[in-house]
Every structure is written in structure tokens, then in C-alpha cells.
Amino acid sequence: MRELMRSPWLPVLGVLLAATGIVGVAGQARADVTTDDAGSIVIYPKVVSDGTRDTLIQLSNRSNMPVFVHCFYVNTAGRCSATTEQRCRLDGDCPSGESCARTCDANDFDVLLTAQQPTMWRASTGRLASLTPGPCRIGQTCGCSIDVASGQQICPGLEAAPSNSPYTPAVGGEFEGELKCYQTDVNGFPIPGNAIKGTAILENVSNGQISEYNALTVSANADPVVGVNQGQDLQLNYSGGGAGEYNYCPSNLVFTHYGDQAVDAFTNATVSTEITLVPCTELIEERAPTPVTVSFLGFNEFEQRFSADAISFDCYFSRSLADIPSEGQPLFVAGAGQWWKTRITPSASNICLTGSSRGLTCASDADCPGFLTSPENNSLGCRPAPGVLGVVEEFHAIGGLAVGTAANNMHVEGQRSGFGDVIVVPSLQ
């Protein structure tokens, strides 16, 4: 069991809000994992703070009630297996014979948003709750500053937290991973409020180029009997009717992109595309990385079709097309077609989520020795391979020099079924 870093002042504030009659939840049930609307789980698949790039997170409450949100960063930054002081993204970044070992460390925190409140923070520094500076004024510069003592950013605005406490934590300068948040009641139990949404701005601190995407949201079933319960298993098994907690993840992701190393005819820039995927299943309580297996199926404008099957990863996948299916061996290249439409599909097989055969295909829990069981008694043994969500980012370069970036959300197709996915969140202590 791991300790949940829940702010002790939140219950107190909740009582006050309840007393004034402004605590309320239960939004409309919908059936989407989407980037268009608010939801009860919000997922930022790509958050980077590595010294070269940083991320500005925006999170908003679209309801007229205050909302409580519990978030966790999952840091998957890699280091070489033996030369551990060396950072890496791929095995090829490490000395010969070494592999790039990615971690899957979760770090959680709480955010309270008042009615319709937007908020934002810089990932690397986080944001400090502070009564200063006051609101910006006409004619004055409206920006943030760094608190010397904490190293956190102080910005004009309302941080619903005790002054001089971290409103959101700093991830530092060695972070690559995702941010997931879910809506809770004042006591920290998940609720189906469907009120939170977000965007992320990825910024290159050297050349200033920015990309922006909408966070993915998962809607929840607000039915008090068969909908979201107070347990630690956030089950993504709802299809829009009947029983289930949160909506299923999609069957496929699909997006259109330049062929790798295509030259844009208008700008003459060479374009590379980076695909970032995160699993719908997350085992935070178990501190276990989620094994994922997906396939890529691409079609170019000439109807040529290439596929890359059984691409496996833990927790997080962020790779240039130049390294798909494997490092330095691109499949979806510009020579075959300027445009590609690529579909990403999770493996149809069952795999061991945990245990000594983690990530291997299986027929039953017996094939997954040592498998774990979730707090709500869901087997984390032989389960359908987790679904995935993601975002695409293009990098435009001229003469090898980066000149522009652009991100956009992938399109989704269909809906998974059966057990679906599960996010096991930390226990309340």
C-alpha cells in the first residue's frame, strides 16, 4: 500500500462548502473517451520537462460547482541500464550492449477548482499557492515569478490551497510521461462529475516553438447503483447504458500524417512525426508498470499497406516514426507516399498484467504466476491487453534545424468491450 498525499485541509473545506449548500455532483452520463468534452478522468498523454522542453498544463472546471481532483504524474524518463547517469529515450541512446530502462513512477497530488475555474501551471516548477502577487492590472506586466525558497512558480490567480503550500508539485527537469487526473468528492472518493477538462502546451525552451493538444477525457456513469462506486478500481467498462463505471477506451486510434522525412512543399521543411501512447490501464496502487502490446497498420495515398505488429512497451511509448517498428528502421516513410493514415490497435490477446509472466500472452490466471489482485478483488492476472490513448506531434526542420512543431489529437474508432481497462488508484489513508 502506498501513502496518498492528500491535503488535510480539503475535508475541512468540504464541510464548509457543504454547509453553504454548494457541494454537488452527478453530471450527465455520456459514453465517450473524447477530446471534445469534459469528463471525470482527464488524461494528458504527453508531458515533457527535460531541460529542452517544458509543458504548460491547463485544467478547468466546466461546472457551476466546485470540484475536487486527484492527479498523478507518471514519470517514465529513461536512463541507461548500466551507465545510469546517462539519460535516454531509446536503447540506441545508450552505450553498446545497454538498454534504456524507463521507470514508471507515480507522484500524486490534489487540486480544488472553484466553479468554472480555469487554472494552469508549468510542469517543471509546479505552482505555489500564494496570496501574492495580486491580480494583474492594466498597463502592468502579467506574468509569473519563481519563489526562491521552493523553486516553484508563483502566478497571479486563485490557488485554492493554503498559502505557501504547493498547489501543484514540480516535476523537475527530468520528466517524460503522462498526467492523469480524476474527479473526487471532498473525501477523495471517485465520483462521476464529468466536469473536468484540460489542454497542454508543449514548449521548446530554446527556440520557443509550441504545440498544443486537448487532454483526453473519460466520462463516467452517474447511476448511483451501477455506476461509479467509491472503490479504488476505476473501471473503464461503461458503454453508455447499463452497468459500468467509466467509459470504455476506444478500439483503435487513427491519424493522418506525413510519411517519415517527407518534405513539406510549402515550407521546404522536413517533417518527422512522433507518436505518444499511454495505456488506459494504470496500476498505481500496485506500483506496477502496465504492459502494452499494439499493432500499427498504415495506408498511404497509393493504397499501399504496411503493418508493424506486436509492438510492446511498458507505461509509455513516445517514438518518432523513424523508429517504428524498431529503432532506425522506419516503415511509414515518405518514399512510399507523402501521406499515411495509420491505425493503432491494442492486441486482441489476453496478457498477464502482473506476475512473473507479465506482458506474456495467457489463457487464464494460472498462466500468470504471482499475479496480483486489485483492492476491489479484480484479478490483475490474465486480462485483455490494455487499451491505449495518445497524441501525435510533428517536428518540422530545415537543414537539420528545428523550425516548427504542431500537435493534434488522434481520432478514435469504436469501443472496447468486456473487462475493458482499470485504473487502480492509491488507497485513502
Next chain:
Amino acid sequence: MVQTRRVAAAVVAAVAMASSAQAISTSDRPAAIQVWPKVVVDSAGRFTQGVPVNTLITLSNTDHRGEKRAHCFYTNANGHCANNSAQVCRSATDCTASECTPGWAEMDFDVYLTLEQPLGWYASDGLSRGAFPKEGPFFCNAPLTQVPCTTDAVCGGLGCNVGQSNLGSGIPPVPEDPFIGTLTCIQFTIGSQSSPDQTVDRNRLYGEATILQGGPVIGAAPLPVDVAKYNAVGFRGQGVNFDPTNTFQLGGAGAEYDGCASTLILSHLFDGAIDPISNTRPASTDLTLVPCGNNFSSQIPGRTTAQFLVFNEFEQRFSTSRSIDCLFDGAISTIDTRNTARSIFSAGVAGTISGQTRIRGVGGNATGYGLIGTAQLSLGSGSSAAYNLHQQGVGGTDFIIIP
């Protein structure tokens, strides 16, 4: 009148609609109608400080079985100077001693997409015959499968096996340069020139737009490049098609397609706020809004009034409204005033860096009052990112009427 002739259809459709009554537009799922709210071309950089601008459009077919046909409409929202109709303007300051007269004109064309095919083109150029990837030559039917053909004539009565191809497609360049406007593509059945596709394979199209700036300049050094990308907004077909077949109902009882959202939500940094990462560059957000409905048949653009409700981090609320006549594109701090420093969208007035703006269409004309849009954040100059707006709730009924 449109509403009246829909009454009977609404009764018939009520049962079918029961399961989809909550459906609204989408930017992340394939659909039967795709709308790109912002298409810009300005090869001389007249409105962009000399930086050339173009839009790369991609349109893809997700159907793994069959060819799909899209009937598309460019909407030219350029204004022109009242005393010189050849001069494109965005405001009166672009004209010499005359007003800038708003304009609206549509231009339609067809695109045929083979199974699973992605297509891309620059709005400035389009794609003409000969430039499409699947135009032949094809091969005769067996046993003459090695004989290339483009028509049946060379196949000795066996027929030329054209299969799936882009034949019949023709994408024109946008009609003017500079250009600002929209693109709407509607999925039609292959065999019929007049039947929108409401078959089981009806929702198979999706699209993206990449707004490109800078690049090579003849006789000068290349200009800095900037890239911004957003997803087209889709409306999924409901599987029904009522008479008249050239009138498409979006939302409401008897809807043939998903409706527009009742509210769009823009997450933004207030204009003039300093980017918290660079700590030096001021933010500016361009918002593009267009009506959901249009009458392409009688060339009457959608008109509506957008109500804006702006929230800062202190939960303070500001409001304004603005008429959206065909298209609005501009910095958010120009929505309510010409003095941007005094705008409710400026950081100095709002008091915080981040904001959330709820946008709701009201009023409107015969084609409805729904809105769709996109946003483009700029930090300083030469660095921008486009993104889709969020949405909430089911709106009213809008109509797209085609010739």
C-alpha cells in the same frame, strides 16, 4: 418553412433518434460531414506582416471496404473594399477611403477516396486531374490483365478494370489569394449524385488542417517557419435521409446528422499575459467561429450572435456578445473592443493568466444559430499552436442546404 416540412419527418424519426438524441459534433471521431472552420491562404503575407501563409488540408477515408465520395464546399469569407471589388480586405483600414464590405461565396467540388486512403492538398493549389494518386492507368479485365487502360475501348470488350480510384475528383485552389474561409465536406453515396451517404458506412471521413507560415521566398532569405494543426469538426450521420435531400438537418427532432453543441468552451491564456514558460513572450489567442448552418443553395451564409462568458481564476465573470456573420477570425481581445488593453480578454483586465470562455450562439437566421470553431495560440511572433474547442450540451437545430 424548413422547420414546417420537417414535422412529419420528426415523428417518423423519433424512435430512431432515441438513442442518439444527445449526439453532438466531434473533432476526434470519423463522421459524415467534416468542417474545417479556418482555411487561410496569403502567399504574399498581406495580412501577416509579409510572412506567406498556406493551409494544408488532409481528408481521409476510414472505410476498409469501399470508396467514399465527398462533396465539398469552400466558403470564401473575404471582404472586399467597397470602392475596389478586386481588393481583399479584413477591415476598413485595409481600404482607401472606403468600407470593407463583408463577402460570402461558395465553390463546390467532389473528392473520391479509395478504401482507407488519406489525401492531402494545399488550399492554395488544390489537386487537379493528373495530380491525384489513383488515376490510372488501370488494367483490362482477365485475361488481358497486363494491358493498361483508362477506358474500355482498349480492352476489346472485356472492360477496363478501374476498381477504386480518384477519378472524378477535382479540387480547385481557393478562389482568391489572400483567402480566409471554411471548407465543408459531406459524404455522399458513390452511385448517386444526389444522395448523402446514410448507409452503415456513413461515418467514414475525418480531416485535419495544418496552417503553415514562412518558408522559402524567391530572391530572399527563407522566413521562419511556424506550424499549427487542428482537427476538422465532424457531424455523424444518423442513418436517415428525409426529403428534400439537399437539406441536411443537424440536431433536433428528425435530425439527419449530429447537432451542434449548445456551448463551446475555449481554454486560453488571456491576451497579453506572459507565457509562464519563457517568462518573456506575450500570449495572444486567435479565435475562429463560424455558424453550423449555411445555405449554399441560395448563397445565404449562416448568421448568429455569439455570447461570451469569460471566467478568470478568481471565478470572476465577464461577458460580451458579438454578431457572427459568416465567419469571425481575430484575436480574442478584439471581440469586445478596438482597444485591446481594455478588453475583457486581456490579462490586465481579467487579472489572471489563464481563462475559460463559454461561447453560446443565440438568435440566428433560418439555418440555425449553432457555432463551431477553432483557436490558435501565439506566443510572441513566429510560434503558434492551433487546437480544438471543447463543447458542452446539445444545441438547437441547424441546416446545411446545398444546391
